Every structure is written in structure tokens, then in C-alpha cells.
Amino acid sequence: MMNHDQLSPSHEVREARSSLEHSPRVRQPVHAQHATPSFFLSSFRAIKASRLQKRLSLNQACQQLAEWRENTELPPGHVAPTILGALPFDLTAQAELFIPTDIALTSREVLEADCGAETVEEPTLQSYHSDLSEAQYCSLVSDIKKRMAHSDLRKLVLGRCARLRFSGPVHVASVAKRLIAQNPRDMVFQIPLRDGSILVGASPELLIRKTGNEFCCHPLAGSIPRSSDREEDARRGQALLSSAKDRDEHAIVVAQLRSQLSALCRDLEIPDTPSLTRTATMWHLSTRLSGRIGDRKMSALDLARLIHPTAALCGAPRDLAFRTIAALEPSGRGLFAGLVGWSDARGDGEWAVTIRSGIIKGAEAQLFSGAGIVPGSDPEAEWHEIEAKLGTMRRALGLESVSA
Numbered sequence: 425m426m427n428h429d430q431l432s433p434s435h436e437v438r439e440a441r442s443s444l445e446h447s448p449r450v451r452q453p454v455h456a457q458h459a460t461p462s463f464f465l466s467s468f469r470a471i472k473a474s475r476l477q478k479r480l481s482l483n484q485a486c487q488q489l490a491e492w493r494e495n496t497e498l499p500p501g502h503v504a505p506t507i508l509g510a511l512p513f514d515l516t517a518q519a520e521l522f523i524p525t526d527i528a529l530t531s532r533e534v535l536e537a538d539c540g541a542e543t544v545e546e547p548t549l550q551s552y553h554s555d556l557s558e559a560q561y562c563s564l565v566s567d568i569k570k571r572m573a574h575s576d577l578r579k580l581v582l583g584r585c586a587r588l589r590f591s592g593p594v595h596v597a598s599v600a601k602r603l604i605a606q607n608p609r610d611m612v613f614q615i616p617l618r619d620g621s622i623l624v625g626a627s628p629e630l631l632i633r634k635t636g637n638e639f640c641c642h643p644l645a646g647s648i649p650r651s652s653d654r655e656e657d658a659r660r661g662q663a664l665l666s667s668a669k670d671r672d673e674h675a676i677v678v679a680q681l682r683s684q685l686s687a688l689c690r691d692l693e694i695p696d697t698p699s700l701t702r703t704a705t706m707w708h709l710s711t712r713l714s715g716r717i718g719d720r721k722m723s724a725l726d727l728a729r730l731i732h733p734t735a736a737l738c739g740a741p742r743d744l745a746f747r748t749i750a751a752l753e754p755s756g757r758g759l760f761a762g763l764v765g766w767s768d769a770r771g772d773g774e775w776a777v778t779i780r781s782g783i784i785k786g787a788e789a790q791l792f793s794g795a796g797i798v799p800g801s802d803p804e805a806e807w808h809e810i811e812a813k814l815g816t817m818r819r820a821l822g823l824e825s826v827s828a
């Protein structure tokens with residue numbers, strides 16, 4: 425079974441404090457403090473951070489990482505100064521990156537326990553609104569297919585936003601706790617945002633992980649919902665693996681990454697055929713790309729900004745797909761389909777794609793899901809796919825089923 429492979433064999437779980445306080449270059453005034461901690465959890469690392477020291481734009485973050493790299497002494501075993509947060513789909517929009525004051529390496533179990541007991545009194549769902557109805561989504565898929573017949577457009581990821589209103593404030597710690605428990609293979613995150621809302625989710629898709637000069641990417645493209653029936657579930661996985669339409673859709677993503685990464689790295693390894701990856705709700709086609717970065721000064725964030733957005737979240741050709749998404753999707757993506765993760769003073773880091781996630785503010789939750797459209801797409805099947813993808817957050821919110 426595929427999961428997010430590690431570059432480092434170290435599973436060592438340490439509670440350690442950052443060397444940030446010891447670095448005069450990063451001492452900054454405290455602008456704000458969050459009651460809600462931030463965390464990012466993967467098979468490689470579990471980071472928990474509290475108390476915000478400084479917010480950064482993407483450019484500031486890249487500069488800060490470069491400065492740390494030059495000027496910070498990092499004894500082995502020390503937690504390096506780290507930047508955490510989220511980046512929008514459109515990297516020119518406002519980033520949600522920050523330097524925390526307190527940062528600790530922890531474990532999945534401790535993070536789950538830290539979320540506390542689940543609340544007994546759950547708010548109930550009062551309203552559900554999707555910015556695209558099934559009919560509207562299907563008609564856009566048909567429109568995109570026509571565009572493909574008359575332009576260079578070969579793939580486009582069409583997403584929609586759902587807005588949920590509850591009877592009272594959503595207990596984010598309970599949502600995070602369920603995300604951790606229900607998605608053992610995925611990267612789970614909780615990032616408080618400037619406006620008081622909180623980004624939470626469980627992403628199965630790794631844009632990039634870098635340790636030392638080694639990196640890996642684990643894009644997903646080509647999907648089918650899981651089934652609760654074991655045999656049917658296995659049949660669906662195999663059907664996905666042998667679907668020509670999904671293999672084509674996946675190949676577009678791998679080809680785009682191959683051309684981007686081969687300019688940046690040595691020893692690029694790419695398997696010839698995709699594998700199957702599963703989440704609690706979906707089967708996906710996946711490929712693990714790995715290699716060594718030529719320029720040792722490049723941070724994980726430098727790399728991430730160069731390859732984002734991949735054709736898994738945007739399309740091909742990239743610029744045409746990007747413009748078409750902006751023209752067709754009724755709500756801006758904001759942080760959805762962006763990146764979430766961390767980068768540290770060693771240049772290491774992990775950036776997951778912000779999918780299977782939600783933004784929670786008080787009694788409201790905003791969710792996003794999208795699907796890759798190619799000439800062979802069936803509009804109804806794409807709609808069912810994006811409905812199923814919302815399952816990760818529906819389950820975490822304690823909802824059995826929500827439909828448009």
C-alpha cells in the first residue's frame with residue numbers, strides 16, 4: 425500500500441523547543457497571539473506551534489529562510505527556526521505564513537490527545553449552499569470539453585465551494601481530532617488565519633518534501649470514490665488503475681512536473697506507471713517523483729513556489745488553465761487548492777496541497793472540492809467525484825451526509 429514515503433529514515437519523535445529564541449536575527453515584536461495552536465502532521469513530522477511572532481509574505485518568507493540558512497547555527501537535534509502556514513492557489517494573493525515563537529516536534533498521538541475530548545453538544549447543520557449546483561457544474565464541464573476541442577486546453581481542474589451554517593460555533597478542536605483519527609495516511613493541519621478563521625484539513629497530496637538536497641513529490645490525479653463494500657471497493661481501485669481516461673489525466677500532471685523538475689534537479693526518478701493511493705473516501709492514481717536538488721541553497725518553499733500550481737490542481741497548459749479557472753469558477757479559490765506546510769532554517773520542509781479541507785469561522789464552514797476535467801470526462805461522474813471528495817470534511821464535521 426502506498427503512503428507518503430519518507431526521505432529520512434528517522435521516525436524519532438522528540439519534544440524540543442525551537443532555537444528561534446537564540447537567534448538575534450529573528451527576534452521580532454509580537455503582533456498577535458493565537459489561542460488556537462497551529463499544527464502540521466505528516467508521516468515525516470508532527471509540528472505544533474503556538475504564539476505568533478511575525479507574519480510574512482511569500483517573498484519575505486523566502487528571504488527569511490535564506491537569511492537563517494546563512495546566519496543560524498543549528499546544532500544537530502535542535503529544532504530549526506521554522507516558518508509555518510498556508511499559501512493561496514494564486515501565489516500573488518495574500519499568504520498566511522508566520523514565524524511561531526513556540527514550536528515543538530511531537531507525534532500524531534500527542535497531537536490527537538491535545539485536541540481534548542470531543543464535544544458532547546455538537547451544533548447542528550442549519551443550511552448548506554454550493555456555489556455551483558449539480559446542473560451548473562455539469563454544464564461547465566461540457567463547456568470546458570468544448571473549449572478543449574477548439575483550443576490548446578488539455579486539462580482543467582474545476583472546483584466549487586460549499587458554505588455550511590451550523591446552529592452554533594463549530595468546535596474546531598473536535599474537527600481536528602476527527603481529521604487525525606479518520607485519516608491516518610494523510611497530512612493533517614490546523615492553521616489559524618488573520619481574520620480569525622481556522623484552516624483545517626487532511627490532505628493526501630504532497631506537493632514537495634525536501635530534506636537535505638533530496639526531495640520527493642507525490643501528485644494525485646485520476647480519482648474514484650471508495651465503496652463500503654470490500655469487493656466493490658477493490659474493483660473500483662482496479663478500474664481506476666486501468667482507466668485510459670484517468671491514466672491520461674494523470675500523465676499530464678507527471679509530464680508537467682518532469683519538465684519543471686528536470687531543470688532544477690539531478691537524478692530525477694519517475695516510475696513509468698502510476699500506483700493506487702487511497703484515503704478514507706477516495707482512490708487516486710499517484711506517482712512518487714524523487715531526486716536531488718542541484719542548488720543546495722534552495723529551500724523547500726523556494727521549490728514549492730516554482731512548481732505550484734501543478735496540473736493536479738490547475739491544468740495544462742498551466743497559464744491557459746489558470747485564466748480559465750478564474751473566468752469559470754464563481755468563488756475565488758483563496759487558500760483552497762493552495763499549499764499548507766512548513767519550511768525551516770535547514771532548507772527542509774513539506775508543502776501539502778490544500779485539499780480535503782475547510783475554513784471554519786464561528787458557526788460557518790467553507791469547503792472546496794474540485795476534479796480534473798479532460799476531453800474524456802463524464803460531467804455526472806465528475807460531480808459525483810467532487811461530492812465524494814467533500815466526504816473527508818463532512819465526516820470530520822460530524823455530518824453523515826450533505827447534498828446540494
Ligand SMILES: C=C(O[C@@H]1C=C(C(=O)O)C=C[C@H]1O)C(=O)O
Binds near residue numbers: 708737792795
Ligand atoms: C481538487 C481536488 O483534488 C485534486 C484532483 C484530483 C483529480 O481530479 O483526480 C485528485 C487529487 C487532487 O489533485 C480536491 O480534492 O478538491
